[in-house]
Amino acid sequence: MTEPRARLRAAACSDIGPHRATNQDAAFTAPWGAAVADGVGGGPAGDLASAAFIxxxxAGRLDGLEPVQLADTVRSANxxxxxxxxxxxxxxxxAxxxxxxxASRDGGLLLAHTGDSRAYRLRDGHLVQQSRDDSLVQALVDQGLVSMADAASHPRRNIITASLSGAERDAATVTTHDxxxxxxxLLCSDGLTDYVPDxxxxVLMVQNxxxxxxxEACVSLALLAGSRDNVTVVVCDVVDTLAADWSAPAATTFHGAAAERFMEGLESA
Incomplete structure (x- = not known):
């Protein structure tokens, strides 16, 4: 397999927040990929669902895959x-x-998504959401029944229309990016985006x-803004392995619920 030139210098921060008894967010970071998962509220064992999936x-080391292969790997994890x-x-x-x-086979990036955790890209100072929320409010926005300005404070904004629960019909949308x-x-749970404007x-993405x-700054701001949810933020800087400042890849690291569950086998492997 040809080694993709693009790599991620990624880091994450996850906080249970002051209003929750457990952290149902999970995340991992690696030079070849990163992800965040948020256990669906109202269901059982959201922390188990997010941690087990992550x-x-x-474990599949999704390095240099094509879109169909990534979709299949997500399905297997589901x-x-x-x-x-x-x-x-x-x-x-x-769920x-x-x-x-x-990192994709052709040297680009693949974004896989389901639910209302989000992905943003900062390029030349402009922050643009790259994922589309699978949510009731997003569907209302698409139909012209709710404005984007009202969507952020809509009382039913946390009702999602897609997730991963182990069902046959579950799937993630995979898109290609340069x-x-x-x-x-930036990949994040809604504990950030429900409380902090884009x-x-x-500004934090540019300044730091x-x-x-x-x-860490994004999580702190969400908590300061009164987030009543778990808050998890993953930041990924795209780097070139041929650049002078490229250093040896870091090991895969886990955060949130994923750092608390299923670590025994990894540490003894």
Whole structure:
């Protein structure tokens, strides 16, 4: 397999927040990809759903895949959720959102998404949402029944229309993107975007050069804004492996629920 030139210098920050008993967000970062998942509220074991999916996905090392291969790998990780439910029927109904960014075979990037966790790209100072929310409010916006200005504060904004639950019909939308060194991507749970306007996120993305510092600043701002949810932010800087400042790849790291569950096997492997 040809080694893709594009790589991600990625970092993440996840906080349970002051109003939740558990962190149902999970994330991972690696030079070849990163992702965030948010356990669906109102269902059982949201932390298990997000953590199990993230670990199963990261174990596949999605490095240099084509869109169809990535979609198949997401589907396989989704089946792992079904296996958990088959072993313990009390988990029936657990589900998670998912947004992930991965190096593709052709040297570009692949974005995989389902639910209302989001992906943004900062390029030349402009922050543009690259994912589309799978939500009731987004459907109302598409139909012209709700304005974009009202969508952010709509009382039903947290009702999603797609997620991963282990069902056969579950799927992620996969889109292709160019990988321009200097681009910065942000993947996040709605604990950030429900409370912090895009423009304030953009300012933090521009002001902070370090990916880890940017992720931490975004989480801190969400908590300061009164977020009542878990908050998870992943920041990915697109770098060129031929650049002078490229350093050896870091190991895959897990965050949130994924750092609390399923780590024993990895540490002893």
């Amino acid at each position: 670990h199963r996905l990261a 089946w792992d959720l079904r296996a958990h439910v088959e072993r313990d029927p009390s988990l029936s109904g657990m 998670t959102t998912f947004t992930g960014l991965f 990988a321009l060194p200097g681009d910065r991507w 423009e304030e996120i953009r 050069r370090d990916a880890a510092a940017t992720a």
